[in-house]
Amino acid sequence: MELELRHARIVVTISNSGSISAGAQELGLPQPSLTAQLRRIERAVGGDLFVRSRSGVTPTELGARLVPRLADLVRQADEVMAEALAGSAGPLRLGSTEWTPPTLREALQAALPDAVVQTRTLNPAAALDAVRRGTLAAALVPQVPGPAFGGALGDGGGDDEPALARSLIVREPVWLAVPHGHPLTTGGPVDPAGLVELADRCGLAWVRSSPDHWFHTVERRVLEAGGRGPDRVLHHVDSHQEAMHWVRDQGVAALTTPSGALPGVALVPVTGTARVELVLRWRGSAVSHETLHALVDALRAYYCAYARSRPAYWTWMRRHPAEFPELRRHLPSPVAA
Structure with a gap:
């Protein structure tokens, strides 16, 4: 096997994150897949690069020599891509799941004044596939960590597919609407x-997500926590927005993340539910560091601006800042409970 840039990025990510499990989370890959790829890389270079232990990984003598050189290779490749992208006149295409408010595209365009920002709404699997194929520069997709939910939603890439980098925007609770x-x-x-x-x-009936919708697994886990799901289900939906219209117009109940709510719908906190992560995903060095920094900051700022429009949720966030560490730069001082 010949070493490629993606192999260098795998090694550097494992080294920087301190463990194979953390590296798998960072790259959006199943841990067994990343372990198998690391083994192939180590066979190619003629020895182990890391010593594995319960506390993480530490470089071997070979790793101490090669990892810095691989890190330099990744840095230079990123600089080359940044220079190439800086001279490109093409639009910056970004995907998101469920829906894309016009104000979100406007916020991203304001954060990237030198680019022409185009947005597209599509399901998580299609968004990740578009990022892999290069038809999208990046995509904002949901995922639920942990084996109970199968890890990253819609991210079923095989060992030979390019690993997608990730940056966590926010962890959203699952609440009752x-x-x-x-x-x-x-x-x-x-x-x-x-x-x-x-x-x-x-006296509340329910609307639930269709079985092929990404939220269905999350919803089933929460609703069946008491041993059974609801008997009175009037309709199955294919989006949070459709569910919220039913809640508002038909007086039913549904589960949602706060960003899926609409005016006219009230949110009730549900304790101990799994958190849905909103994650920005992109392919390797296809997006420059400067652009990524601007995108991540703009997405977090936009999320906080949205939360302010939902007073109960905004108060909750300010009372529980430890639940939203990624947003700390955009959250004001906590309020008393």
């Missing part, structure tokens, strides 16, 4: 184990 003014909004956080029974007592 009910019609505006519903009594449940005054009772504080609810326990997922009693969520279905609570909705039944309030």
